[in-house]
Amino acid sequence: MNDDFEINDPDSGVSIHAGFPNPATDKRLRSLDLNQLLITHPSSTFIFRIRGDQGANYGIFDGDIAIVDRAATPTKNDFVLWHDGRQFKLSRSAKMTDSSTLWGIASAIIHQYRNVTQ
């Protein structure tokens, strides 16, 4: 910015900047946003905490975060979130015969190596 040639006219209140435009001021250029990557339908997306290490074979560990979309359409290999009458369960979908227990589809599992919140 120091190289910019600048004209300031205090009477008119007009300030003219010349030189290279600063790309950071271009509103079309946005930083990467993890919401955009992880959340397709914000209105129907809820966040769960994984408990237990039963999912370790699939790389799902205690304390992980599950992004769950209620409005997504289940397909064969989805991880589905359902309720067994006592607890929420996450399963690699086999045949979901009783759809009334289906709560949503996990679209992502987040495993944090270091806690960055707080």
Next chain:
Amino acid sequence: MTTGRQQFPEHVFALVDCDNFFVSCERLFRPELEGRAVVVLSSNDGCVVARSNESKALGIPMGAPAFKYRQFFKDQSVIQFSANFELYGDISRRITAILAKTVPHAEVYSVDESFLNLSEFGIADYAQWGKTLRQNVFRAVGIPVSIGIAATKTLAKLGSDYAKRNHDLGGAMDLVNITNEEHQSYLINFPIEKVWGVGRRLAPKLHAEGINNALDLSRLRPNRARQLMGLRGLQMVNELNGISCHGFNPQRSQHQTIMRSRTFGEDTNRLDVLEAAIVSLTTQAAWQARSERQLVHQASFFLNSNRHKPGYASWHEAINFTMPTNDSGNIGRLILERLKTIYNERQWYHRAGVTLYDFIPEEILQMDLLGEIQPNIHDASRARMSAIDAINSQYGRHHIYYAAEDLSKSWRPKHNLESPHYVSSWDELPEVYYSQFQQAVR
């Protein structure tokens, strides 16, 4: 007998009304409570503010005082929750977003009701359209809604009430494409108390006149309606006959007043506790005003002694701001000054509240009233408040507060039955266990 109902109405409104909204929100994360009697209690666990259908069937009235019903709840295994307004607010915003995607014109009427303007949509089958919307909302947020579609808002509300009680309708009722006979039969089965705008005060007066249902009301002559109930009554009669008097008003979603009140954990006679409560309530109310980009001209606060103890009394003070503001500091300072003038150390106080009203949008102030306000003070105060808001929204509410707020937490209500902050706290997320898929045990 012919009614004034128009066959091809100029307007079509849909009312989307969430079924037992607070209870439905609690059940979203506790699906095992489906089919159980559930109640939600007001913030100080004072009284019932929402009931599941099972609780209604047990005869628990709206507003039932919790202390009177504690044994009954125990005997009948009624599940109790303290109101979790962060959860309800979040779900409400999600529903509003879904409705706004469906129809460009949505008017948020309350936390659990929205009017949609369908006038220009040319929907062939309103009932089917409503059922589909109901399914979409349920699929997205798990909240059941009932939808009434009609030529006026009053009839749309009546329709949603029918849809709620008659499950064979599939959650949506079309009052547009019906015959006059059907229209009349729906009105005759609708008690006068439930008509939008009648309320508890007007109903006995109407009963005394022999007006017992919506059809009786719709047949009142205009002069008589006006005489009995004023202009609003006349509008009510017109609306029941399909003549729209309450237009579509998307601005309605802005608050007319912002009120925050709390009951003290236990009655108090301490000035510092009162001050802390007032400042905290002011902070919350002003935050709301700022989030809506509104400035207030007037504020008021009240104090009550305990209604259930002898010598019940209440105090109410109003304050005008020469310069409109939404700065918690400015508002709080004037309220605290006034508080000192009515405070009496021998008096025990039970409840406090702060109301902000007489709003003008921030933009209007900036454009039109520059001569009246002191821009420097205004700018400094705005900058300070946005800084505080930014920090609070980044680190959670109440991270920064005014010194007076911190004096005492003893006034804070006991939220012992509140459900976790499922959608607003990383430490309270709903939990899920990985498991090989197996048939649900019911």
